[in-house]
Structures are given as C-alpha cells and as structure tokens.
Amino acid sequence: MVNKRIFLDHASTTPVRPEVIELISEAYQRFIGNPSSLHRFGQESRRALEEAREKIAGLLGCHPDELFFTSGGTEANNMAIKGVARALSEKGTHLVATAVEHHSVLDACRSLEREGFSISLVPVDSYGRIVIEAFREALTPQTILASVMHGQNEVGTLEPVSEIGEIARSFGVPLHSDAVQTVGRIPVLVDTLGVDLLSLSSHKFGGPKGVGALYVRRGTPCFPLIHGGNQEEGRRPGTENLAGILGMARALELSMLELEDGDRRLHMLRTRFIQLLRESVPRARVNGHPSLFLQGIISVTLPGVPAEEVLICLDQEGIAASAGAACVSGALEPSHVLLSMGLTRKEAEATIRISPGKENDVEDVEVVIRKIRGIVLRTGPSFVPPP
Amino acid sequence: MGIYLDHAATTPVLPEAAQMLAEASLRGFGNPSSIHIRGQMAREAMDEARQVTAKALGCLADEIVFTSGGTEANSLALIGACLARQDSGRHLVISAVEHESVRNTAHFLETLGFRVTEIPVDPAGLVDPGDIARALTPETILISVMTVNNIIGTVQPVTEISELARKRKILFHTDAVQAFPNMLVEPGSLGVDLLSLSSHKFRGPKGMGVLYVRKGTPLVPLVRGGHQENGLRAGTENLPGIMALALAIKRSRENLEKAETELRRLRNLLAEDILANLDHVKLNGHSERAAPHIAHFSVDFTDGESLVRNMDHEGVIVSAGSACSSEEGKTSHVLEAIGQSGPLARGTVRFSLSRETTEQEVRDASAVFRNVVVRLRSASAAGRFA
Numbered sequence A: 001m002v003n004k005r006i007f008l009d010h011a012s013t014t015p016v017r018p019e020v021i022e023l024i025s026e027a028y029q030r031f032i033g034n035p036s037s038l039h040r041f042g043q044e045s046r047r048a049l050e051e052a053r054e055k056i057a058g059l060l061g062c063h064p065d066e067l068f069f070t071s072g073g074t075e076a077n078n079m080a081i082k083g084v085a086r087a088l089s090e091k092g093t094h095l096v097a098t099a100v101e102h103h104s105v106l107d108a109c110r111s112l113e114r115e116g117f118s119i120s121l122v123p124v125d126s127y128g129r130i131v132i133e134a135f136r137e138a139l140t141p142q143t144i145l146a147s148v149m150h151g152q153n154e155v156g157t158l159e160p161v162s163e164i165g166e167i168a169r170s171f172g173v174p175l176h177s178d179a180v181q182t183v184g185r186i187p188v189l190v191d192t193l194g195v196d197l198l199s200l201s202s203h204k205f206g207g208p209k210g211v212g213a214l215y216v217r218r219g220t221p222c223f224p225l226i227h228g229g230n231q232e233e234g235r236r237p238g239t240e241n242l243a244g245i246l247g248m249a250r251a252l253e254l255s256m257l258e259l260e261d262g263d264r265r266l267h268m269l270r271t272r273f274i275q276l277l278r279e280s281v282p283r284a285r286v287n288g289h290p291s292l293f294l295q296g297i298i299s300v301t302l303p304g305v306p307a308e309e310v311l312i313c314l315d316q317e318g319i320a321a322s323a324g325a326a327c328v329s330g331a332l333e334p335s336h337v338l339l340s341m342g343l344t345r346k347e348a349e350a351t352i353r354i355s356p357g358k359e360n361d362v363e364d365v366e367v368v369i370r371k372i373r374g375i376v377l378r379t380g381p382s383f384v385p386p387p
Numbered sequence B: 001m002g003i004y005l006d007h008a009a010t011t012p013v014l015p016e017a018a019q020m021l022a023e024a025s026l027r028g029f030g031n032p033s034s035i036h037i038r039g040q041m042a043r044e045a046m047d048e049a050r051q052v053t054a055k056a057l058g059c060l061a062d063e064i065v066f067t068s069g070g071t072e073a074n075s076l077a078l079i080g081a082c083l084a085r086q087d088s089g090r091h092l093v094i095s096a097v098e099h100e101s102v103r104n105t106a107h108f109l110e111t112l113g114f115r116v117t118e119i120p121v122d123p124a125g126l127v128d129p130g131d132i133a134r135a136l137t138p139e140t141i142l143i144s145v146m147t148v149n150n151i152i153g154t155v156q157p158v159t160e161i162s163e164l165a166r167k168r169k170i171l172f173h174t175d176a177v178q179a180f181p182n183m184l185v186e187p188g189s190l191g192v193d194l195l196s197l198s199s200h201k202f203r204g205p206k207g208m209g210v211l212y213v214r215k216g217t218p219l220v221p222l223v224r225g226g227h228q229e230n231g232l233r234a235g236t237e238n239l240p241g242i243m244a245l246a247l248a249i250k251r252s253r254e255n256l257e258k259a260e261t262e263l264r265r266l267r268n269l270l271a272e273d274i275l276a277n278l279d280h281v282k283l284n285g286h287s288e289r290a291a292p293h294i295a296h297f298s299v300d301f302t303d304g305e306s307l308v309r310n311m312d313h314e315g316v317i318v319s320a321g322s323a324c325s326s327e328e329g330k331t332s333h334v335l336e337a338i339g340q341s342g343p344l345a346r347g348t349v350r351f352s353l354s355r356e357t358t359e360q361e362v363r364d365a366s367a368v369f370r371n372v373v374v375r376l377r378s379a380s381a382a383g384r385f386a
Helices: A018-030 A040-060 A073-087 A103-113 A132-138 A161-170 A242-257 A259-280 A307-316 A336-340 A362-379 B015-027 B037-057 B070-085 B100-111 B129-135 B158-167 B239-253 B256-277 B304-313 B333-337 B359-385
Strands: A067-070 A094-098 A118-122 A143-147 A175-178 A197-201 A212-216 A285-287 A298-301 A351-354 B064-067 B091-095 B115-119 B140-144 B171-175 B194-198 B209-213 B281-283 B294-299 B348-352
Touching: A018 A242, A018 B015, A040 A067, A040 A242, A067 A073, A073 A103, A073 A143, A073 A175, A073 A197, A073 A212, A094 A103, A103 A118, A118 A132, A132 A161, A161 A175, A242 A259, A259 A298, A259 A362, A307 A351, A307 A362, B015 B239, B037 B064, B037 B209, B037 B239, B064 B070, B070 B100, B070 B140, B070 B171, B070 B194, B070 B209, B091 B100, B100 B115, B115 B129, B129 B158, B140 B158, B158 B171, B256 B281, B256 B294, B256 B359, B304 B348, B304 B359
Parallel strands: A094 A118, A094 A143, A143 A175, A175 A197, B091 B115, B091 B140, B140 B171, B171 B194
Antiparallel strands: A067 A212, A197 A212, A285 A298, A298 A351, B064 B209, B194 B209, B281 B294, B294 B348
C-alpha cells in the first residue's frame, strides 16, 4: 500500500519554495558574469548581489555591509567562533557557549582548544534554557566571545538571547547567536536580540541548500575562515553563489510575509498534535519550554519505546521525522541536548522530534498520532488506554 | 548579447545542469543525514553524483570531497594538510604565481607559526622543479603549485614536482581550477595528493567545488560540526548543487581531448591575429606550456580597465586580469612575478575561451580589440600632446 508521504522534519531541512526554484533558474540564464568582473556582465551580477544583501539586511535590521554570505549555517557558525576567537586572541583565550549548542558551534569551539583556547559550557535548566546566573559566572576577564543559540534545534526552546546580550555587553564580550532555526520562522532583529554576530541558513526557510549568511556587527573583529580574493570584503572569499543568494533572499522575504499566518497554522497543528498525543499516549512527555518555544519543533519522549524503532516504523509508513539533529543521526549517540536537560540516557534514546511545516495539515498530524499510538501499543500495550 | 570571452572568470551554467538543479530542488530529497526514506534517497543521489565526479577525474568515489567552491577547496587543502602534518614539520612551499586563495591561505598559516617559501617563476611564468627541490627542507610538509595559472595560462610541470614530493614524502596539492575542463585533469596521472576544482569554471553552478583527497592523505577539517563528507566538511549537503556539478563535470569530460585541440587552435588563431595586426603588444605566458583557453596580452600605451570597458561597450567581454583581484587597482602579483610591474603591467588584457567559442567570435573579438587599442592609443597620445 502506498501512503501519502508526510514530511515532519522541517527542522532538519525544508522543501525549496517553487517560486524560489523558478527565480534561481532565471538567475542562471540572466546573470552570467562574475560579480567581481569589471565588465557589464559582472556589474549586473554585482548589482543583483548587493540588492539581495540589502533585502536580507533590511529583514534582519542590520546594515548591508554587516552581512557576509557563506555556504550555509555550519560555515557561518565556524566562521563566527573561529574568526572572533583568532581575531581577539591577544585580548584573551576564553569562550563561553551553552551546553545545548548545535554541533557546528561545539565542534568549532573544541577545535580551538588545540590552538590554546579554553571553553566553558553553561548549563541549561530542564526546559533547555540557559541558566542566566551561570552564564554571568562563566564570564572572566579572559572571555572574548559568548555563543548562545536563538532557537534550540532539538527541543525548540527559545533562549533568552537579549538578556544574555545585555550581560555580555556589560562585560564587553561580543555575543554570537546561532539563529539557524529561527530566521524565517519568527521575527529576528539583530538589535532587538543585542547580538554582535548571528548565523542563518537558507535551507531552513524554503531557500536553496548550500547558502547561508553571517551577520557581523560593524567594528566586531572577525578573521576569515576561508582565505582568497576580495569577495565579501575579503572576509569570505570565493566567487559568490549569486543564484543561491538571490534564492535565499526571496525565500526569506516570502517567509517573513507569511510569518503571522504560518505561525498561527503551526500553533494550531502543534496544539492538536499535543492534545491527541496526551489522549492516545498519556505517558508521552513533551520536552522543552512550556511557553517560550518554536511552534514548529515538538520533542516527544515515549518512555520505553526506542526512538530508532519509532522512526523506522514511521518511515515505512511514509512519514519522515527525526530523533534530533539530522547532522548526528546515524551516530547513535544519545543527544547531548536532552542529556543536558536532565533526561536519562534511556529517556533520551526514546525521544523523537516532530517538526511540521508549511505544507502539513491537521490530517497529517492525525495520521502520525495514529501511527505513533500503534507503535507504542506494539511495544508496551499496558500503558495505552483503549480508544 | 555579445561575445563572452571571460570564461576564466566564470562560465554560464549548462542549461541541462540548471534544469537538474531545479528538478532536484523540486523533488525535495530531504537531508542526506536523516535516516528516513527521503534521507536515504538523498544519500543515494549523493553517492551517484560522487561516483560520476570520481569517474570524470579517474579516481575513487571516496576520494572526492564536495566543498562550497575552489577557494574553500584550496583553503581546506592547505590548512587541513598543514594542521594534520604539523608534528612532522611546519614548512610549506608554494609558487609565486598561485591564486589568492592559496597565497592568502599560506599567509594565514604563517600567523599560525608555519614558514612559507615562495618559489619565483621565469618570465614565462614557469616554475623550475629544480628550484622547488632546492627549497625543500626536512621540515617541509606540503608543496602547492597550480596546474594552470589563472592570469597568463602557463601550465606548470605538475608531474615533475609530484615525483619530487613523493620521493621526499611531502604532500603535494595542485589548484587545478583553471585546468579543468580545458585540459585533461587526472589526479592519478598527475601524481598529486590533493587537487582543487571549481564547479562554475566548468559550467556547473556557483557555490560548489571539489577537493580530491588521495586515499590515506591526512587532513584536518576546516568547517566542523557534522560527519558529512567523511567528516572532512560539515554542513548539510547542497544536494541539488552537487547533482548539477556532477552532470556538468561528466559533460565536460566527454570529448575533452577533441575540445582541447579545437580550443587551442582558436586560441592560437586569436593570438596570431592580434600580434599580426598590432604593434607593441606582447603575448604573455609560455610558448609551449600554454593553457588552451587563455591568451593574455600586455598592450603598451593603454590601461587594462579602459580596454575592458571599451571592449565591453562594443560587445566583447574580456578581463584585465583575474576577477578575484580586479578591484584592488594594484599590480597583480603574477605580473610582478614575471617581471612586469608598474606602467608596463597596466595595459593587460586576458581573453579566455570555452569550447562553445566559435572561429567567427574569435575573429570579431580580435577586430574589436584592434579598433579599441588604436582608439585608446590615439586618445592618450592626443591627451599627451594637447
């Protein structure tokens, strides 16, 4: 039997918007020149590139010259962490991040340990939210960078970035925020958040893969990660992926236009999902903050039911969900995020992430709940009430 | 639309590849790292693209690392190899005419405590393998010499240098961004450990590149945070881009030998036509070891920027040098290395052809060039004597 395929893994990646694909295809025909070339073909490309930069800068509330295009969120995070650390290494060699950062932030920090830097990971509470006092205590006169993500990718908790920003500022420490999960999903304004650096990734909001950006506040020192020509003011060399950048700009623009409607729809889907889940699997637990969360990320622990089994069964039914971050799935390591929140190893291994998006409807939610209930029934029927 | 002769800067995306990219994006594979079926489909498509790419280069699929471009490939090769081998020594050798992405990466490595030796070139832009041999020390861990120079098109003696490197157990990287698709590039027969390619130079999409990493070559990743690309390059894979790259590389490899011969014929025709009709013009680069697609000239009594703009005005797109450094307004390090500096290096122009270039286009471009040079020279002479 062929089921309708249901994609509930938008935190991992989103389908590219058809309008964006069309724009990219047009761009390949229209913009032939290298934006760095002096001739007309090059200058046309350059203008389109700068328009895209202005558009995105407008949506983030920053200056166009504070925005550097990268090959994605991972590169943006690597560039922010390594770039600032290396640029400020004479001032100090200590970095602070939360324990629940994405691997691209954590691994970038760890690789710096070999260059003589030290890292403090600030604990989170049981909701996955950074403990603000612990953050304050982690700062030392040696601290040169703090990195606190905006929306947690596995449990959806929103971190108090603006509060952290104020503290960081009072200590004179630049703050980076990995906003890969929030840009295009909720309003993200760099000044409201009070950040000095911010990473975003195009394929999380209906844009093409292989494109992202790093915001770097004017005056914030940041060395390049990749070295070469003068593109992006020498801070991110390499011939620009113009078509991809135009696609990202359009995708972000469209996402922001649909933000309110989209948020309302996702809220409705989420509420329905959790309500049905409570009814059909009462022992299931929803992780993350009860009020400060991203609508599109639902982390569910099904005690006693291995996540891997659930995901494979769902997959066979044509439903895509995830155990946590796609970037580590297959690694079979229990999530560092869930463990940091105080879940046991067993609980962490029984946790799945459902992330609905734009094209999902209530029926999708109902189908997935029925399937989850079936799987739980097979695994531990005594806990499930009769329908 | 005019005559586009700036293929060394970038090439138009192959319509077939653009279409594949659009279709793959529409199909929406999912994230190759996800365990669900869509993730698996994505992984299968990735594997296929990797195999196609490997076949075009005559190497193994797991020797291919997809990057965000030639610049990242070069940065990864140099930084990755040096950090991986730093316990054996901290000295690297590059040529004086490398692309900025190799040169500036080497300078960055100096700030990390590595020592860099730049090997000079002769007036034709050629590196002498003997000079490299003399620069090697027991501390040397990496040599990086480009396959084809991006400004003047000189083809470097990569096989000779790789033999040298192998004997001394030194890693050897070559930036082959300008070589492919205009010449056969096979890391195996070149004998290199690391080789960089850029997709948009062979009609693939921009924002994509390839680093060939010979099996067993130690490398530390540059971008971290996931196990993608064998742990050598983290980040959700740009699958549609990779599929389009694979198609473009496959098409480029088809009939490459024949295309190279024709390309060379047209390039020589262009050079002869220009030299026969204009005085005080010099063809730069090496007379025998010349890339089939690049013709770079020094034109006395003119400046490169005026040449480019005036030719553009007449519908012929060429470049004054490399696009990557075109905004600097200073003499290119390549021209300095071949002994052309100051006013002499000002009037330079690079024509770069592709296998789609026709004989008629070459003849027309040459005629436009002749007119523009004559006009600019008389204007500047008039200015001088006014």
